[in-house]
Amino acid sequence: MIKTESYLQCVRCGKTYDIGELRYNCECGGILDVKRDLSKLDGGELKALWEKRWGMKRGIESSGVWRYRELILDAPDDKIVTRQEGNTRLYPAGSAGKWAGLSNLYFKHEGENPTGSFKDRGMTCGASAAKLFNAKTVACASTGNTSASMASYAAVSGMKSVIFIPEGKIAYGKLAQALAYGGITLQISGNFDDAMSLVQDVCRELGIYLLNSINPFRIEGQKAITFETLQQLDWEAPDWFVIPGGNLGNSSAMGKALMELHELGILSKIPKIAVIQAAGANPLYRMWTQHTPYEAVKNPETIATAIKIGNPVSWEKSLRAVKWSGGTVEQVTEQEIMDAKAKLDAAGIGAEPASCCSLAGAKKLADAGIIRPDEKVVGILTGNILKDPDAVIGYHQDQLGKLGIRGTFANRPVQIPPTLEAVRNALGC
Numbered sequence: 001m002i003k004t005e006s007y008l009q010c011v012r013c014g015k016t017y018d019i020g021e022l023r024y025n026c027e028c029g030g031i032l033d034v035k036r037d038l039s040k041l042d043g044g045e046l047k048a049l050w051e052k053r054w055g056m057k058r059g060i061e062s063s064g065v066w067r068y069r070e071l072i073l074d075a076p077d078d079k080i081v082t083r084q085e086g087n088t089r090l091y092p093a094g095s096a097g098k099w100a101g102l103s104n105l106y107f108k109h110e111g112e113n114p115t116g117s118f119k120d121r122g123m124t125c126g127a128s129a130a131k132l133f134n135a136k137t138v139a140c141a142s143t144g145n146t147s148a149s150m151a152s153y154a155a156v157s158g159m160k161s162v163i164f165i166p167e168g169k170i171a172y173g174k175l176a177q178a179l180a181y182g183g184i185t186l187q188i189s190g191n192f193d194d195a196m197s198l199v200q201d202v203c204r205e206l207g208i209y210l211l212n213s214i215n216p217f218r219i220e221g222q223k224a225i226t227f228e229t230l231q232q233l234d235w236e237a238p239d240w241f242v243i244p245g246g247n248l249g250n251s252s253a254m255g256k257a258l259m260e261l262h263e264l265g266i267l268s269k270i271p272k273i274a275v276i277q278a279a280g281a282n283p284l285y286r287m288w289t290q291h292t293p294y295e296a297v298k299n300p301e302t303i304a305t306a307i308k309i310g311n312p313v314s315w316e317k318s319l320r321a322v323k324w325s326g327g328t329v330e331q332v333t334e335q336e337i338m339d340a341k342a343k344l345d346a347a348g349i350g351a352e353p354a355s356c357c358s359l360a361g362a363k364k365l366a367d368a369g370i371i372r373p374d375e376k377v378v379g380i381l382t383g384n385i386l387k388d389p390d391a392v393i394g395y396h397q398d399q400l401g402k403l404g405i406r407g408t409f410a411n412r413p414v415q416i417p418p419t420l421e422a423v424r425n426a427l428g429c
């Protein structure tokens, strides 16, 4: 089936499985990595190949994921489901950097992907794996972005998609996308963690292909954020990557990408990974700071609904990434998330609330002296500003008081009669 020298390996007990075996967990309950024999690859040759593909106009390798296909998935072209994802911009942080006290801060804007979030990178690989396994139906639990992405990739490749979302708890832009792309959308009474547990049972019982990031092929595609960012930096690693953490797939993928580049000799310096969680949904942060065993957070709560997750499936991989890179885990409050969002948006860049953990976390770590003011830092912006307009309007009209959030940097709309005089008064001229 998948012709490669790769295999699956449990991150907990190390047991290996054939790459063509359809499974998401080890017998011991641990989650699985895709492993490949990197000794067969030459780092210098790979870099040259990827440079040659940069800026391709058409074709599979014009995708910002499949450009790196040697480290993504060994699949024939006719099985690859792609929307030319990736190829997102890397912005200097501008005024948001000044606010954070960082002179060398950049943002990789993953909200510029085809469905408006970083999920498209993992999804192109996951959907292609689904094709390799001859899946007809795919499913996921989601706080919104995964479902939007999966519904789109299923639609372009003729698969049926089934989505499990926590009722009333996902941002409208994301629900709209899931419906629009034709996903069968099941709103369950319960939170994301309940939906995640249900979808695993459903996929097992009904023979549906699971496309959450517990699927190791999703993680493989997700690695391309790191590959592409480093290529944009001419393979000179920053000092830090700062990344929001929810289900913890994205930070897991970043760690795996860095490990592979390091093993291939493409990267000598290892950037530190800082995972940023919302204070109300912070199981990894608790483990990290209290040195306690993993324990799920019972009733996660945050305005950043994308990361309102108490029982993240990939915590082991994410923890491995943070430890290996010498990084850290930080938490940010609701107020810190929304103030950072106001600053990031006002800098002209803009992103959805969960993404703004990157800026809020970078500032907090800079304030604490953990990140030095002149260090080179890349924050990952995971979702588009338009995904969650309610949070934006609520903040700028200072209507989030019931959530304990003030509109500190609110830019209130001003109502005026349609006269020149009123405009003069409003503009103070």
Ligand code: F0G
Binding pocket: 117, 119, 141, 142, 143, 144, 145, 146, 147, 213, 244, 245, 246, 247, 248, 249, 250, 251, 306, 307, 352, 354, 355, 382, 383
């Ligand atoms: N930012 C955004 C915008 C997200 O949608 C997510 C996760 C994250 C950050 C966290 O990434 O889970 O890899 O740690 N959203 C998932 C979803 C859970 O269903 O769309 P993670």
